[in-house]
Amino acid sequence: MTPYTPPTQDQLLAIRVNAGIDELARSEKFAAAEADLVEAIVAGVGEFAAGEFAPLNRVGDLEGATLENGVVRLPDGFKAAYDAYVEQGWNAIASPVEFGGQGLPFILSCNVLENLGAANMAFNLLPMLSVGAIEALEHHGSEAQQARYLPDLVSGRWSGTMNLTEPAAGSDVGALRATAEPITEGEHAGKYRIAGQKIYITWGDHELAENIIHLVLARLPDAPEGSRGISLFVVPKYHVNADGSLGPRNDLRPVSLEHKLGINASPTCVMSYGDNGECIGELVGEENRGLMAMFTMMNNARINVGNQGAQIAERATQQAIAFATERVQSARAGSPDKSPVAIIEHPDVRRMLLRMKSLTEGVRALLYYCAGQVDRGALGDEAAKARSEVLVPMLKAWGTDVGVEVAGIGIQVHGGMGFVEETGAAQHWRDSRIAPIYEGTNGIQAADLVTRKLGLDGGSAITLLFDDIAREAGDAPMLRDLAEQCGAVARWMQDEASLDDRLAGSVPFCTMAAVAVAGWQLLLQDRAVSEGKAPALAETKPVTVRFFLERIVPEARGLKAGAMAGADLLYTLPTEKLAV
Structure with a gap:
């Protein structure tokens, strides 16, 4: 597996052009985000990720996490790398100043996670979940809970998780059966006894952090059925004393670790709460409003999962380019010199590598544009907040699809050696697939895009986005046409399509929309480079943007028919015939 080289210049370009960090730094809230500091953070975390997290990527895949006598163990080196991460303050970048954070824009938190995840996707899931837990408690926790839990979560001394899924409740969270019984007497009066089992809990248990703060969805007695009857509870691995010191262990444990296709160094736990009837938790927010509170964490996590698309695509692309540069095979077609050349000289390999690079840069541009809208929303810009909500499903869905595609192309570039585990190319695909x-x-x-998000601001939130792209497309006619097609599909879905028709066309429409936004943001990058704003990218950026606009955008234009095809064909065959 090749080393990780941080794409610092491309990240800085996206942070400046797509996220607009210079404009954000003119606000009082983000005044500290001056250019010199931004450059230092991006370069510094890239160097840290390459030096500390990247060397553990392969050993983490081969050895993985293990459960021994109720204790989750990680390979040698993980503890030291995590301690260094905490010591250098990377966990605190965008967290509230009053709890020890640096109060910088969310954009920079995304950059920290991008570098760490490209270096080691499985390891990066640990800080990624903590970032979401911090945000959930910041928005919904009581002052006492914030004072008790946030300082150590912000520093990284403690980590956080979210516990939603149960064996009989997957995507339908409303079907969960974990319970929370109020405690009326004794030392835990006012708290709750939590009981139940949760599955697929990322970094649900480990020894790298001193404590783990679990955010757990459960039902109170006589709560309404479905999602309306879910409450959120904070359940620490170790009880926290009044003075902030750690007390005895709570009644919770990892039952087993999932045996997964990839991300082997991330302990994905089956967690059991209250085996002995003494798992103590605290209510976060209002009763029966837990799903709303958890959505704060989930929305953050969806942006960061979309970020993983950029992460794994970047790492797979770097590895494929390194291999194609070193692998010598066959003469260049049509060349009078019949000597074998590196495969990077062959047209189809060039096509694959340019596709990988342009898709990776497209996801990165979309990521930082979305993050910039989130930060503007935090400053009170309601239009930006609505736009970020529209962008999140595009980023999460298309970004992660791109991660899988690019990792798959990376295997193809390696040829037969890509299918052999020793090269490491297969790990990127296996890790990306989750x-x-x-x-x-x-x-x-x-589905979220064509239901909730399609109707935001009376439908204008999404249509104004496509109008902006069409207006700014300039000398990119195919991009302008794609934006106009997206607008036409959106209006059809809003005015004419049934719910089934919208859902049937939701995936192609989401892809169309995401490609349109990414192409737009890449075009803005290209214009900035042509103005001399990123000299280091003066040769490469125009080519990757042109590839995206001339190869990727036309593919997305071809999805309109599928987006508007309706649902009738999907139900032509009775279920019993489809299952034959």
């Missing part, structure tokens, strides 16, 4: 599934499958993201 991303379109967790935090809401990509089908669920597309």
